[in-house]
Amino acid sequence: MPAARPLDPGTLLGPVWIVSPHPDDEVLGCAALIAALTDLGREVHALLITDGGLSHPNSRAYPHAHLTHTRLAEWRTGLEVMGVPEERTAALNLPDGMLEEVDPAQIQHRVRQAFAAAPPATLVLPWRRDPHPDHRATWRPVWEAAPPSARRLEYAVWLPERGDADAWPTTQEVRTWTLDTGAARLRKAQAIAAHVTQMGGIPDDPDGFTLAPQMVERALSGPELYFESLNQPVLNALEAT
Numbered sequence: 173m174p175a176a177r178p179l180d181p182g183t184l185l186g187p188v189w190i191v192s193p194h195p196d197d198e199v200l201g202c203a204a205l206i207a208a209l210t211d212l213g214r215e216v217h218a219l220l221i222t223d224g225g226l227s228h229p230n231s232r233a234y235p236h237a238h239l240t241h242t243r244l245a246e247w248r249t250g251l252e253v254m255g256v257p258e259e260r261t262a263a264l265n266l267p268d269g270m271l272e273e274v275d276p277a278q279i280q281h282r283v284r285q286a287f288a289a290a291p292p293a294t295l296v297l298p299w300r301r302d303p304h305p306d307h308r309a310t311w312r313p314v315w316e317a318a319p320p321s322a323r324r325l326e327y328a329v330w331l332p333e334r335g336d337a338d339a340w341p342t343t344q345e346v347r348t349w350t351l352d353t354g355a356a357r358l359r360k361a362q363a364i365a366a367h368v369t370q371m372g373g374i375p376d377d378p379d380g381f382t383l384a385p386q387m388v389e390r391a392l393s394g395p396e397l398y399f400e401s402l403n404q405p406v407l408n409a410l411e412a413t
C-alpha cells in the first residue's frame with residue numbers, strides 16, 4: 173500500500189455523495205467518514221446502485237422482492253445511524269451482480285439525475301479496482317456523472333480482503349488517505365448490525381451470502397482507506413481510450 177496520510181474530514185466540502193454498489197458497502201468501507209461528516213454538519217447524500225437482490229437467491233422466506241425491499245430498509249437504517257436521513261438517500265435498483273451487462277451510459281444518466289438535486293462537491297465512490305465486478309462497473313459511470321470540479325475519493329471495500337497486487341493502487345496513481353475508526357467504532361458497529369440479512373439473518377439459503385466475522389472485524393478496526401487520484405490527466409487518458 174502506498175504511504176498514507178491521515179484524512180481530515182473537515183477538508184471535504186458538501187454536498188458529499190457516498191455511492192454504494194450494494195447496500196452495506198458504505199458501512200463497511202466508510203462509516204467513520206460518514207459519521208464524521210454529518211457530525212461536522214456537512215450535507216451528506218447516499219446513492220445505492222444495485223438492488224442487492226443476489227445475496228440469497230434460493231431463500232423461500234426472502235423471495236427477490238422481499239429481499240430487495242428489506243435490504244433497502246437496512247441500508248437506510250445504517251445510514252440513519254451515521255446521520256444521513258432517508259430524504260437524502262436515492263436508489264437506482266439496478267440488477268445485483270449484473271452491472272457489467274448494463275449500458276454504462278444508462279447508469280451514468282441515472283446517476284446524473286440523482287446528483288442533480290445537490291451536485292456533489294465531494295464524491296466518495298468505490299476504488300476503481302476494488303475486487304468485485306459490480307464495484308468496478310460502478311466506478312466509471314459514477315465518476316463521469318459528477319461535476320468535473322468535484323473532489324473524488326475512492327474507498328476500499330474488498331481490496332484488503334481479496335485484492336491481488338494489480339488491484340492495489342500505485343504511488344504514481346493516487347494519494348492514500350486513512351481515517352481511524354476510533355470514536356466512530358460503536359456507531360459503525362451499529363450501522364453494520366443493521367444489515368441483518370447479511371449477518372446470518374436468512375437461515376434458509378445455504379448458498380446465501382454472509383459477511384465473514386473477520387471482514388466485519390477488519391472494517392471495525394480500520395483504518396478506512398481512501399485513494400485520491402493524483403491528477404486529472406488520469407481521467408483524461410481514460411476518456412481518450
Ligand SMILES: [Zn+2]
Pocket residue numbers: 193194197304307329
Ligand atoms: Zn459491494
